[in-house]
Amino acid sequence: MTDLEKARTSTPSPAGSTALNGLRVLDLTRVRSGPTCVRQLADWGADVIKIEAPVDTAQFGGPRSGPDFQNLHRNKRSLTLDLKSEAGKAAFRKLADTADVIVENFRPAVKTRLGIDYETLSKTNPGLVYASISGFGQDGPLADRPGFDQIAQGMGGLMSITGKPGEGPMRVGIPIADLCAGLLAAQGILVALFERQHSGMGQWVQTSLLQAQVFMLDFQAARFLMDGDVPKQAGNNHPTSIPTGVFKTSDGHMNLAVTGNNIWAKFAETVDRKDWLEDPDYATPTARSDNRDALGVEIEAITQTRTTAEWIELFTAAGVPAGEINDIGQVFSNEQVRHLGMAQPVVSQERGETELVGQPIIMSRTPSRIASPPPTAGQHSEELLLEIGLSSEEIADMKASGAT
Known part of the structure; x- marks a missing residue:
């Protein structure tokens, strides 16, 4: 039995669906674009392992008990590893050999510095699909800039066509560059997994907030590329369909x-x-x-x-x-939204009975559900380290050294 097969003999957390049953995903992501990508895989039944630092696990956007964290990190298991320690990196590399997918959204140079980049990990796991989400791309003149949703909205043209004429640029009321980058990365992962069925090989999937935002300009971008028309702000009026x-x-x-x-x-x-x-x-x-x-x-x-x-x-x-x-309250009281089940119940470990936003896709045989709430930090560390073959003594040593 291979390491991958052994690692999959124990996945005790309930799955969100059977659609991606058997798929193992390592989640190195933070903030929103990466977690959005991984949530798509977790909600459709992948065994998602969230890799977190042993200390300072606070998340951008609020605490683990906050709505943001709760909505992004359901249907996962949590493993704490110090990826700057040799023991933590060794455990991660062993876990990476059992993975189908790794998703990260570090600054481009970070993964190489840690020795957990695609080129390194694919040497021992050639079927690995490795997805990277960045602010502006993995290379190029602006690759090292720190990425942030509103920055991408501005650089990607969206703010120039949002809002009323003469009132200056306006951001959209949701982090649309983050969300779209995450969704496109998930699509890229699924495309790579499908292709792997034929070639047996994984590949490096890349997208960025800037690419996602430019792509989402859609017909507005086409108006410029084909006709040289630079669209302007039109407020609530549609730019071409009137009234x-x-x-x-x-x-x-x-x-x-x-x-x-x-x-x-x-x-x-x-x-x-x-x-x-x-x-x-x-x-x-x-x-x-x-x-x-x-x-x-x-x-x-x-x-x-x-x-x-x-x-x-x-x-x-x-x-x-x-x-x-x-308004948002009226959205979730709308009879059609209730009929579609967009608010799904879950028992949060921090909040008790609550609701989270469900998947917007209906599948006739393999539906998605929120099967488990977000894990506490390191909740599954011991079981996961045992799954990849570490002994109880080795795990105890890692705990003592702060590596997990």
Whole structure:
């Protein structure tokens, strides 16, 4: 029996799914982009081992009991190792030989300095898929800059197209560069694992906050690359589909998405303004774009005559996309969100009964669940070190020296 097979004979923590059953992942990540990536693997059933320092285990964004840590680190086991000590590095290298995947988001040079880089570890584990998430890439003129979500939002162009015209750059209200980098890294890992079935070889998967943010510019980036158009801030208005945006109602606001002439005709009929269909200022998409401000004023004079709920009922019946603008509390009380199970129960070791955000993917045979709460630091250290063949005496020596 190989070391990998022996290591997999004992995985006592319940799995979030059976989809990735048998996959072992070593989690060296911190902050958000890396943990976001690893959460995707943990929630779908991989045996994720979170490697933590024996001391100073405080996490960016708050304590282990905080919502951020709890939401990012469920469905994992925890092993404390001092990767600066020889005993800690030796134990990690032995564990790495049993791993399918390693995920890290250190500054580019750190892993090489510690001797836990892909080139080193793949020599004894050629099937290893090693994923690195950085701020700006593993090499290049800006590779050594420290990465942070808002920095990537600015450098990647997002802040230049977010917010109202004339009010200066605006960040998005979630760490979107971090989150997208994590999700793209998880996708890259799964692609590499699929390819490994044919070649038998692993590979080094790389992405960064900057790459993720540029990729997520999507059609805005394509407008520049293909037409030389540099998009600007448009506030709540969609830059190309008009009228699409936020409109006042008698009791608040709502979103409307009137895209294309077919929906424009349905919209005009619903608000009893079929004359707009013949009005040269509004009859075509180009005309509506040229006269968007005047059209917005006319639409809002009408939408303020009814409540949000009344308008949504009318527009939905007509096939015109419309929706409420909810705060976060209203999101999780929404009947459709509850139906989809986006808030999942868990018994936290620090907080007791609570809820965390579930996966947004439904699988007919292998669904995901929050099977176990985030581990305490080093909760599984002894069992994991025993799994890779260390003796009780060796583990005791490591504890005494502070290596675990």
